[in-house]
Amino acid sequence: MAAATLRCYSLWRQLTPKSSVRLLPLSVVKIHTSAPRVMGATVEQFERAKSQLSMLQKDPGNQVKLKMYGLFKQATQGPCNTPKPGMMDFVNKAKWEAWKSLGSIPQEDARQQYCDLVVSLMDAEGLSSTAETAAKPSGSTSGFNSLLVTTEDGITTIKMNRPAKKNAITNEMYNEIIAALEQAAKDDSVITVFTGAGDFYCSGNDLNNFQLDGTKSVEEKAKDGAELLRKYVKAYIDFPKPLVAVVNGPAVGISVTVLGLFDLVYANDKATFHTPFSQLGQSPEGCSSYIFPKVMGPAKASEVLLFNKKLTAVQACELGLVTEVFPDSSFQTEVWRRLKAYAKLPPNSLKLSKQLIRSEEKARLHAVNDAEVNLLRERWTSDECANAIMSFFMSKAKL
Incomplete structure (x- = not known):
């Protein structure tokens, strides 16, 4: 029954227009700075980003245009x-309030924020943007399709870079994050920072991860998914340097559960934290x-x-999941100021x-990871899970 239900879901997904299915409602685009820079974006990069606006084919809405106006005034006049x-x-x-709020x-x-907004808007329309080059800091590394990985001022930043998809994690992205963490563990940086591009930190699993392509059975796909998840969580457990999450917007699913494996979690006051496992007939992961x-x-x-409660940033901080919450207007400035100071501390000491600090817990965390993954593998092949996923996606398609 589980295999049949998932095959029906797979067929339904192929026949349903992509625009009709969303895990979460679309929200107004907010602006966040990208990886740390000593001087932010240069005037040349700013001018290059401005020139890209004529390529946009859709009206981003008044709130976004007001934010853009405020950033433009701040960038040019202070x-x-x-x-x-x-x-x-x-x-x-x-217009005055948008400028004054900065x-x-x-x-x-x-x-820098203006450049990032242009990149986000271009990505949302699927356009190739030279503004992205303008917004990226020096020290960028290539070789990743869904991430921006940079190393500068003693900080390696891993940025999930699928803003048009709310940074939903594909199987390819899982593998790229594992590779990026392995790379960061060996480089010369002092700390590693994890964040998201655009208005979301991460919306959890990409819908396509649940599709069957006819080459593998449900059981085979569940086995592969379980091993990928085990390896993914293990990369966080074993990461040797200080690991900091800069949560710039809503976080869902596994992007929330692995936060317990970070050393610091800084959140925007607009961020939320949601783990709807029971709603999908699944079980927790990420230790x-x-x-x-x-x-x-x-x-x-x-x-x-268990009961799918969504936390605000303040609630998550009160419960100990988040280290500190910052106002949206000063979030990036305050957080990166601290991170740059941390990166000047003696690296070996850190x-x-x-x-x-982690030594006593490490073996326990690996055992918990194994137990969670094994249970999830069973869940993914159950009728209950298949029906819950099918019901969830069909309800979203009607919105």
Whole structure:
């Protein structure tokens, strides 16, 4: 029955327009700076990004255009220093508020955010953007299709780079993240930072991970998926350097559960944290079945892992999952200022101290990972899981 149901789902997905299925509602595009830069985007890069706007074919909406206006003014003139327009001057008042909301963000940071917004909008329309080059910092490494990996100022940044898909994780992306972590473990950086491009941190698994292509049975695909998941979580457990999550927006599923394996988690106040496993007939992963009860207490962990409670950034911080929450307006500036300071600390001291702190738990975490993966493999081949996934996706298709 499970195999038949999943085959029906696979066929249904092929016949259903992609635009009709979404894991989560689309939200207004927000702007976040990319990997750390000493001086942000240059004037030349900023001008290059501006030139790309004429390529856009869709209206991004008033809220995005207001944010773009504010960033442009901040980048070219600095902090807002003009009087607030009159109450009845609605248009200019909205523009002024968009500029004023940026506070004292430096001009180079505003240029960087402007470049990142252009990249996000271009990606959302599937356009090739030279603005992406403008927004990327020096030290970028190639070889990844779904990630931007950079090393600068003692910090290696791994950025999930599928903003048009809310950074949903494909099987290819799982393998690329594993490779990026292995690479970062051996490079000369002091700390490693994980974040997302666009307005989402990560929306969990890509829908296509659930499709059958006719080359493998449900059982074979479940086995392959289980081994990939085991290897993925293991890469976090074994990572030797300080690992920091910069959660720039909503996080779903496995992007939430592995946060317990990070050393620091900094979140935007717009971020949310959701693990809807029971809704999909599945079970927790990322060592969350062990770490969440330990950090939050059994009752609160049950709300999150069993009963699908979505946490705000503040709630996640109060429960110990998040280290600190920052306002959206100053999030990137404050976080990267701290990270750059951390990267100046003695690297061997940080690495050895982390390994000492984690040493007592490491064997336990590997055992928990194995147990979670084994249970998930069974879940993926069950009728209950297949029917729950089918029901979930069909309900989303009607939205």
